[in-house]
Amino acid sequence: MGKTLTMRNLLAAAGLAALINLPALGQASAEGPASALPTPQSIAMELFGGANSALRSGDYESARRMLEAALDLKPGHPAILRGLYRVATSAERPGDALEVLERMADAGLGFDTGNEIDALGAADASRLAAVQARLAGNVTAAGRAERAARIDRPDALIEGVAVDIETDRIFLSSVANREILMLEPFAPNDPVVFADREDGLWSVFGIAVDDRSRMVWAASGVVPQTPLEASEQTGTALFAFDMMTGDLYRRFEIDGAGRLADFVVRDGIVYVSDADAPRIYVLNSISSQLELLVEDPRFVSLQGLALAHGALYVADYAMGIWRVDLGDHSVSLVRAGDESLIGIDGFLNTREGRLIAVRNGVTPHQVMAIDLDATGHAVANIDILLRGHRDMAGETEPTLIDLADGRGWLVANAAWPLFPEDGSAPDTPRPATVILELDLP
Known part of the structure; x- marks a missing residue:
């Protein structure tokens, strides 16, 4: 006693x-x-x-x-x-x-x-x-994935991945080096710089390839890990680069934005979440301007976005998944099933309307396929696609994912925990970044 x-x-x-x-x-x-x-x-x-x-x-x-x-x-x-x-x-x-x-x-x-x-x-x-x-x-290994690339740039802090299915090129976003890297199919482990701070980039977060416009889209902003010159201006913007030449096509900014971080592109329309303000923006065409789609004080920490069931779904790291009606812009929290929806970072949809979510910050880290019910307001089923992979271990975390042709490409081990906010070097060596490829059921 x-x-x-x-x-x-x-x-x-x-x-x-x-x-x-x-x-x-x-x-x-x-x-x-x-x-x-x-x-x-x-x-x-x-x-x-x-x-x-x-x-x-x-x-x-x-x-x-x-x-x-x-x-x-x-x-x-x-x-x-x-x-x-x-x-x-x-x-x-x-x-x-x-x-x-x-x-x-x-x-x-x-x-x-x-x-x-x-x-x-x-x-x-x-x-x-x-x-x-x-x-x-709940923490045992599940699912299968193969290495698509291994990038030995431990100081880059790679966050996002995008694949051009027509050329098999892989684009990667770097937070700490302020650049977009590109991998050719004949050299998957040897990146070249596609765009960098000379193009106006701060840290790069979300990244996507738009098959319609043949643009590489990137969201950029500033976090404590962003290396800035003493007199350098800070900000946040959405960038569009010509996929073939690497030239900057346009840069999109909007007043009041905190930090543009994640987005989804469909039919030339871009929906963008703000990681530091309770806002979601929309770009209706590459020739238009960013506009406020919805602002809601219930938003806490917005991450990835997906389009399914005629609505926009946004992962909130601290709350779960929000559903935004694209007609009247009303917002509601998706009713979860038993599985926790806290800690979702990467978030996209398949052509069939499944929501593919990358969960980190919660034990265990995993990739999930989420099926909604017929109304689109509640979770009907969750399948675990990947968990416990050897490249998802250690003091790292999976972050963003890209989907194409029934496959997914995942940043398996972003080293965020090994990049102190004060810029000091960690005691633990930073690993090479691994991109995993997995089949989607």
Whole structure:
């Protein structure tokens, strides 16, 4: 009993704050700007803070209720589920702790039960063994992929990939070197510079090839890892380059933009998300200007976009997936199934309307195929396409993906964790970047 009480007191003293990491509930840089009006994000953060205070004071039931309310606002959020587990173990409620672990398993998450395993096993050994097996199964390798390229430029911080299916060229976006790289099919491991800072590029994030216009599109902006000259102007813009010559065709900017980062192109129309402001933009043709499509304070950290079921879908790293009606521009959160939709970065659609999502910042990293129901407002099914690949291991993360001809090309191991914001070099060597190719079912 003495050991159990000591552990409970330690857990209560530590509180919930240590559970907050990416995708965090309270990181302004990752979660977007605060809103003056209450939003699901701001309410959830307030509830999380209240739960932390209640836990410290030993009011476990209040802490549990506040976390459950936060989870209703942010379904499947790993930090909230971990908080519920902390509350249950601190309150010495093994049944509640096992129930939370089962919810984590349902959400497709991995989790280490830690030092509480003895108490949980004493309460219900068979139930604990079953949920541990499910949690372990969530992190086992799944799917197949082959290396399409290996780029030995560890200081480039490659984020995005785009494939021209007609020429088999692969284009890559570099954050730290401020350039677009190109791989020829006869030299898949030897990139050449397609465009760089001399073309006005800051860090390059999303990238795409438009078969219709024969343009290479790139979104560019500034993050702490962007190398800037002392007097250099900062900004953000969407760039269009001639695919064959590499010449800059046009540069598109819009007032009020924070950081253009991800986009999707269809029939010459470009939809662009803002990673640092709750806004989505549209470019209706290459001869037009960027316009505001929708602004919604509920947006937190917008990432990739997809077009399916007659609507625009946008991944929100901290909230899940938003559906934007292209007629009246109304916005609603897609109803998730059991699988967590938190931490989605890369996000595109197949011709058949499946949503292909790359999840990072959550254990496990994986590529998912998401089927929506007939209304397009709810998840009907999720298939795991890739998880646990050897090139997705280590202190790296998969980021963006491109789709063509029933295949996907994935940046498997972007080294974001190894690029400190202060520009210092990490102790761990940065690996070569691997592009994986996988078949889509």
